[in-house]
Amino acid sequence: MSEKIKAWPGTPLSEKDIREKRILVTEWQPNLKYAWDTGAGYGRYFAELKKGKIVGTKCNKCRRILLPARVFCEWCFRTVDEWVYLKDTGTVNTFSVAYTGTAAERLKEPRIPALIEIDGSDGVAIMHLISDVDPWKVKIGMRVKAVWKPKQKREGAITDIEYWKPI
Amino acid sequence: MRKVAVVGAGMTKFMRRAQETGKELAWETAKLALDSCDLTIKDVDCVVMGTAPDAFDMVHMKSEYLGDGAGAWRKPYVRGFLGGGTGVFTACQAWYHVASGMFDVCLAVTEEKMSSCLPHPQGAFVTCWDQFTESPLGTSLLWFFAWEMNRYMNAHGITQREIAEVSVKNKKNALHHPCAQLPGEITVDDVMNSEIMAWPVKRLDVSPTSDGAVVLVFASEDFAKRITDKPVWVEGVGWCLDTMYIGQRDLYYPKYVEYAARMAYDMAGIKDPRREIDIAEPYDPFSYKELHHAEGLLLCDKGEAVKLLLNGETQRTGRQPWCPSGGALGVGNAIAATGLMKVAELFWQLRGEAGGRQVPGKPRRGVAQAWGDEMQVGTVVVLGV
Numbered sequence: 001m002s003e004k005i006k007a008w009p010g011t012p013l014s015e016k017d018i019r020e021k022r023i024l025v026t027e028w029q030p031n032l033k034y035a036w037d038t039g040a041g042y043g044r045y046f047a048e049l050k051k052g053k054i055v056g057t058k059c060n061k062c063r064r065i066l067l068p069a070r071v072f073c074e075w076c077f078r079t080v081d082e083w084v085y086l087k088d089t090g091t092v093n094t095f096s097v098a099y100t101g102t103a104a105e106r107l108k109e110p111r112i113p114a115l116i117e118i119d120g121s122d123g124v125a126i127m128h129l130i131s132d133v134d135p136w137k138v139k140i141g142m143r144v145k146a147v148w149k150p151k152q153k154r155e156g157a158i159t160d161i162e163y164w165k166p167i
Numbered sequence: 168m169r170k171v172a173v174v175g176a177g178m179t180k181f182m183r184r185a186q187e188t189g190k191e192l193a194w195e196t197a198k199l200a201l202d203s204c205d206l207t208i209k210d211v212d213c214v215v216m217g218t219a220p221d222a223f224d225m226v227h228m229k230s231e232y233l234g235d236g237a238g239a240w241r242k243p244y245v246r247g248f249l250g251g252g253t254g255v256f257t258a259c260q261a262w263y264h265v266a267s268g269m270f271d272v273c274l275a276v277t278e279e280k281m282s283s284c285l286p287h288p289q290g291a292f293v294t295c296w297d298q299f300t301e302s303p304l305g306t307s308l309l310w311f312f313a314w315e316m317n318r319y320m321n322a323h324g325i326t327q328r329e330i331a332e333v334s335v336k337n338k339k340n341a342l343h344h345p346c347a348q349l350p351g352e353i354t355v356d357d358v359m360n361s362e363i364m365a366w367p368v369k370r371l372d373v374s375p376t377s378d379g380a381v382v383l384v385f386a387s388e389d390f391a392k393r394i395t396d397k398p399v400w401v402e403g404v405g406w407c408l409d410t411m412y413i414g415q416r417d418l419y420y421p422k423y424v425e426y427a428a429r430m431a432y433d434m435a436g437i438k439d440p441r442r443e444i445d446i447a448e449p450y451d452p453f454s455y456k457e458l459h460h461a462e463g464l465l466l467c468d469k470g471e472a473v474k475l476l477l478n479g480e481t482q483r484t485g486r487q488p489w490c491p492s493g494g495a496l497g498v499g500n501a502i503a504a505t506g507l508m509k510v511a512e513l514f515w516q517l518r519g520e521a522g523g524r525q526v527p528g529k530p531r532r533g534v535a536q537a538w539g540d541e542m543q544v545g546t547v548v549v550l551g552v
Contacts, residue, residue: 004520005203008346009195010180010379011187013282023186030225042299067414068300074410094321094418096313097366102305103290110366113310115414125414127301140321158300 041070044083046156052148054086056121065121087119088146089167097135110135116144116164131163143167168266172391172398173258173550175204175384176511181348181499184282185378189224192380193236193278200274200382201238204394211384212270214239216246217257217277219502219539222291224283237276250295251452251539252406253277254381254506255546258535259404261385262548266401271390278380279501288376295541297411309365309373311542315418316367316455322419323470325458327367331358332476333454334371334496340483341493343523348499349375358454372454377499381507383514399517402532403437403549405430411541424463424536424545431534431547432465440465444549445530446516447487448509450537451494460536461489463545488526491516506537506546513550 017023038046041057045068048055056065057080059073065084072079095114099107112135115125130138132147144164154160177199179185179192187195201207214237216230226232230246237244247253247260254277261275281288289308296302319325332355341350353371361370391398407426410416428440437443449460458472466487467475475481481489492498492512495505513533515521532551538544 005177005199005345008178008180009187009199010182010185010192010346012180012182013184013186015184017186018184028225036298038299046299068297068412093414094314094318096310096317096368097363098307098310098313099362099366100289100307100309100364102293102307104287104307104309104364111305113304113306113314113365115314115418117414127304127306127414129304140317157303159303 042068045069049158049160050154050156052151054088054118056084056086056124058082058084065124067118067121067124067126086121090116090118090144092130092138092140092142092144093117093125094140095130095138112138114164128161129163130165132165169268170388171262171265171401172386172388173383173401173514174386174391174395174398175200175206176382176514177203178346178381178508178511179379180346181377181379181501183348183375183377185280189233189278189280190236192280192378193233193276196380196382197236197238197274197276200384204384206272206384206394208238210272211238211242211274212272213243213264214274214276215257215260215264216244217253217275217503217507218246219248219250219253219279220291222284222294223279223281223288233278238274249406249540249544249546251450251502252506252537252544252546253503253539254508255510255535255537255548256406257503257507258383258510258548259406259546261383262401262404265385265387271387273385275383275385275507276380277382277503277507279504280378281376281501282378307365309368312453313365313368315459316453318418319455319459320367325470325473328355328359329473329477330455330458331355331372333451333457334358336476336482337451337457337490337494337496340491340524341497344493344498347493347497348377350493350497368453374452374495374500377501379499379501379504381504381511383507383511397518399514399550399552401548402551403431403435405547407545408540409543411543420469421459421463421538421545423543424460424538425465427545427547428464428536431549435549435551437549440534441467444487444532444534446491446513446526446533447489448492448494448512448533448535449489450506450509451490451496452500454496456538457489457494460538464534464536464547483524483526491524491526509535509537510548510550517550517552
């Protein structure tokens with residue numbers, strides 16, 4: 001009864017009210033730490049990244065490549081059949097030129113997060129960053145190649161690929 | 168299953184920061200909603216709560232924390248949580264509590280207090296991403312929307328200027344909403360010249376973060392007919408989750424919304440939603456999302472939503488108004504509460520009680536939709552009179 005309700009509850013505050021402690025607040029900053037096991041699928045995926053290789057898995061029922069690699073096919077609901085090495089080249093599926101960070105803080109230099117369809121995967125994309133390029137020249141469909149960290153600096157993580165650059 | 172009606176509604180103003188706690192927002196709104204249909208908490212058989220991540224407040228078991236404000240203590244109580252899709256799902260949940268025959272009156276409470284999270288609630292989404300393959304890249308939630316908008320524009324040859332018309336329309340519609348946080352008369356140029364957040368997403372393409380609450384009262388047919396001569400019926404509900412691996416679906420089209428919509432339309436007996444739906448409240452946390460979701464709701468062909476927008480069909484006075492409330496872009500985006508705000512808008516519109524926002528021509532049927540989880544859940548409700 002929108003038109004019949006005359007007064008709507010709620011008392012708006014401004015950022016100043018909090019910053020200048022014009023109202024009473026209780027603050028808390030959590031200090032939490034976690035260690036996540038990578039499991040069987042991602043475990044090997046990351047071990048291969050450390051060797052400079054991108055690996056996916058394949059379900060022989062739907063013939064799909066699963067990437068990032070995992071041990072079961074969620075559509076067929078069965079164990080995957082094999083591990084498949086893919087190329088470290090791909091095609092930009094979509095991208096952004098991002099001026100905001102994790103907590104919406106503003107970045108002076110933009111980053112170029114993208115979904116990259118990995119060659120040999122039949123169009124499956126992974127999330128990563130593009131660099132070494134004028135951000136405004138990046139296009140959907142652009143061909144890119146992985147730039148790997150030097151071997152001794154790799155740690156078995158998605159960041160073992162530093163970024164992707166245009167071919 | 169029994170027929171279920173919405174019989175009462177209440178909401179708070181949507182605000183960047185509310186002085187009230189979440190409990191207080193929930194209480195004020197629940198009381199308003201019950202008062203609106205002359206019921207008391209004693210008439211309520213069960214309560215469903217919709218509220219998005221605990222991380223906004225960093226209060227564990229947030230629904231229990233909010234329970235007293237929601238009138239839930241010593242009653243059957245459950246929280247539904249589908250991220251941004253929560254609000255509309257709360258209506259689905261209320262529906263099946265009553266439709267099952269177990270309860271006559273269900274209070275559906277949605278509350279969000281995003282402002283507690285400093286410096287910005289977007290930081291609370293840091294664990295939304297896959298902790299192995301995504302978060303280590305230093306993700307920002309906006310990336311996702313930027314990718315999707317880019318893909319959508321690219322697939323159909325749609326421009327940023329065309330999409331900006333959604334922000335213009337919705338902020339204008341919100342001028343007539345008494346609870347709106349960011350109503351206004353803006354131009355396409357204002358949107359285009361606003362700060363680039365994550366290209367192609369600009370500041371005025373984005374809904375604000377908000378504090379607020381919305382409550383609806385659901386009742387069985389017998390009960391509803393006893394207390395009101397203007398029940399608004401829940402004709403259809405639907406929800407669907409798509410894959411978490413975003414590289415394994417094409418972002419240009421929200422298939423999960425289509426599946427949810429088909430579920431709701433089948434239940435409502437709707438064959439042609441383009442003709443049989445009078446008003447639509449697709450979820451519009453970003454300007455392109457209204458168009459993207461309208462396509463998923465089968466209100467037009469893929470890539471055609473922008474044409475309906477540009478020829479005025481989706482204006483409040485158009486053939487099929489989209490977001491007559493002002494949407495998340497204009498009213499505000501208190502995540503879970505915004506989803507239910509859209510259902511509340513249908514309730515007010517279908518009863519002819521939307522005041523300055525009233526869609527002309529006595530609309531008889533509307534669809535509301537929300538979207539969320541890891542950006543791949545669709546929740547849909549069809550209301551009718």
